[in-house]
Amino acid sequence: MKKSFLILLSLTMVLTACGGAAEEEVVEEPAVVEEVETLDKPATTAAPVIDKIIFGFVPSAEQAELLDNIQPMMKVLSDGLGIEVEGIVTSDYSGLLVAMGSGQADVGAFATLGYVTAMNAFPTRFEAIAKSVRYGSGSYHGTWWTTDASVCKSTPVIGAYENIDGVATLVTGSETMPPDVKALQVGWGFGDDGMIPEVRDGVTTSPGLVCEADLSVMLGEEVLFVEEGSTSGYLYPSLQLKNAGIDYRSDITQRYAGSHDGVIAGLYNGDAKFGVTYDDARRTLRKTNPDVGEKVIAFGITDEIPNDVIAVRTDLPADLKQQIYDILATYIATDEGAAMMDEIYGWTDLVPAVNSEFDVVREAAEEFGLYDD
Numbered sequence: 001m002k003k004s005f006l007i008l009l010s011l012t013m014v015l016t017a018c019g020g021a022a023e024e025e026v027v028e029e030p031a032v033v034e035e036v037e038t039l040d041k042p043a044t045t046a047a048p049v050i051d052k053i054i055f056g057f058v059p060s061a062e063q064a065e066l067l068d069n070i071q072p073m074m075k076v077l078s079d080g081l082g083i084e085v086e087g088i089v090t091s092d093y094s095g096l097l098v099a100m101g102s103g104q105a106d107v108g109a110f111a112t113l114g115y116v117t118a119m120n121a122f123p124t125r126f127e128a129i130a131k132s133v134r135y136g137s138g139s140y141h142g143t144w145w146t147t148d149a150s151v152c153k154s155t156p157v158i159g160a161y162e163n164i165d166g167v168a169t170l171v172t173g174s175e176t177m178p179p180d181v182k183a184l185q186v187g188w189g190f191g192d193d194g195m196i197p198e199v200r201d202g203v204t205t206s207p208g209l210v211c212e213a214d215l216s217v218m219l220g221e222e223v224l225f226v227e228e229g230s231t232s233g234y235l236y237p238s239l240q241l242k243n244a245g246i247d248y249r250s251d252i253t254q255r256y257a258g259s260h261d262g263v264i265a266g267l268y269n270g271d272a273k274f275g276v277t278y279d280d281a282r283r284t285l286r287k288t289n290p291d292v293g294e295k296v297i298a299f300g301i302t303d304e305i306p307n308d309v310i311a312v313r314t315d316l317p318a319d320l321k322q323q324i325y326d327i328l329a330t331y332i333a334t335d336e337g338a339a340m341m342d343e344i345y346g347w348t349d350l351v352p353a354v355n356s357e358f359d360v361v362r363e364a365a366e367e368f369g370l371y372d373d
Contacts (some may be wrong), residue, residue: 050320053077053085056096056105057344058114059259069344073331080327081320092258093117093229100313101125107312107324109345113231115309116361120371129325130310131353134346137182140279142232142240142302144215145264147295148273152211159210160185160280161301168301170210178207183279184346186286186293198286205286208293215244215300217274222253224263224275231361232278233260235368236302261285267296276302279346306361308345309353325352 055074059066070087077085088105090096093114099105101122110118118126134140141163149156159172162181173179178188178195187207189198198205226233241248248254252274257263260277261284267275268289285292310328312321329350331337341347365371 050317051083053081053083053107053324054099054105055085055087056099056108057087057089058093058096058109058111059089059091066344069340072336072340073328076331076337077324077327081323092227097121100311103313106316107310110309110311111229111231112306112308112358112361113235113365114229115311116358116365117229117370118311119355119358120362120365125314126311126355127314127321128309128311128353128355128358129321130328130350131357132307132309132341132345132347133349133351134279134307135182135184135348138307138351139304140183140232140307141304142237142276143279143281143298144237144300145267145275145277145282145296146213146217146273146299147267147270147297149211149297151213151217152297152299153213154211156209156211156297158207160208161210161298163301163304166303170212173207175207184283184342185280186282200287200290203290205290206293208280208282208298210298213299215241215246217299218252219246220252221274222255222272224255224257224266224272226260226263226277227256227258230260231305232302233263233276235365235370236305237276239364239368240302264292264296268292283346306358308347309358310350325350 055070055077057066057070067087067089070089074085074087088099090099093111094117096105096108096110097114097118100108101118108118115126115128131138141161143161146152157172158174158179159170160179160181160183161168162171162179163169171179171181173185176197178185185208187198187205188195190196197207225237228234238248241252246252255266255272257266257275260281263275263277264281264285266272268285280298282292282296289295310325312324332341332347332350338348
């Protein structure tokens with residue numbers, strides 16, 4: 001994806017992605033009001049008045065479902081800031097980039113590559129104020145999936161992959177004990193004494209299976225990616241294939257599902273037998289398909305990737321930026337906030353962030369040719 005193509009394509013979809021309300025209620029640049037100079041009162045410039053905030057999200061699930069899920073957080077922000085906060089869900093990462101870059105959104109929840117791309121397209125427009133934490137980790141990875149156990153070197157077992165000292169390592173669990181990894185795995189939930197098997201409506205969610213297999217098992221096969229704007233669902237996995245001597249454009253057939261749960265659903269439904277998403281995205285299907293952990297098997301992971309960010313327009317008042325961070329950090333520390341953020345993005349905490357933390361991702365994107373003219 002080239003920068004110019006990304007911006008032009010995104011501009012065509014922003015109004016549709018943001019929905020009807022966003023079309024009619026575009027957040028304009030705050031006007032500068034100049035006072036008239038008098039003999040007893042020198043002229044001053046009045047501070048801009050912010051009476052509404054637009055908070056943009058990219059889909060981790062269906063747009064309508066995600067829009068419903070974020071409403072409690074929008075209310076918490078509205079109450080805390082004392083102004084209206086409207087949540088919008090764009091069609092993809094590119095839509096959110098242009099919505100904020102063009103002033104149609106003020107705050108955005110970005111996946112890592114989406115944020116780095118936004119900074120490259122609009123160098124002075126974005127500022128990271130928070131980085132997500134998932135179960136104690138400020139980073140995550142892409143996970144390779146298959147529905148074909150015959151590609152495994154041995155029988156799949158309950159467990160997960162973790163990068164330990166830079167090496168992808170299979171960590172086993174059991175029916176009663178989750179694997180000791182940082183990312184929450186399908187089949188497990190929170191109990192009073194720690195992680196417990198997850199039961200919904202009397203049905204136990206199957207723990208996730210994992211096996212060892214070479215990336216070469218995908219040669220000549222269709223592989224489901226998320227989209228070219230996804231760090232864990234395209235960029236890092238593609239680089240991993242390249243470094244393994246596999247041409248990610250010609251040695252496999254790329255297909256795009258548009259979202260992480262779309263990849264898992266496609267695998268579960270038999271649309272392809274290989275795919276890649278963030279961490280254990282099988283959790284997105286566990287409500288309707290409690291056996292997803294058995295049917296969709298992990299067989300590898302990528303290198304670690306810095307976690308998602310919440311970014312704001314740089315020209316928002318400094319005290320407003322701090323208020324937004326404080327309200328969100330406090331909210332995610334509550335049971336309601338933790339449950340909501342786990343449901344939509346798998347976040348368990350927020351910590352402050354600065355733009356320089358994402359230099360490594362920018363370097364990878366530049367090496368990949370993502371920003372070539």
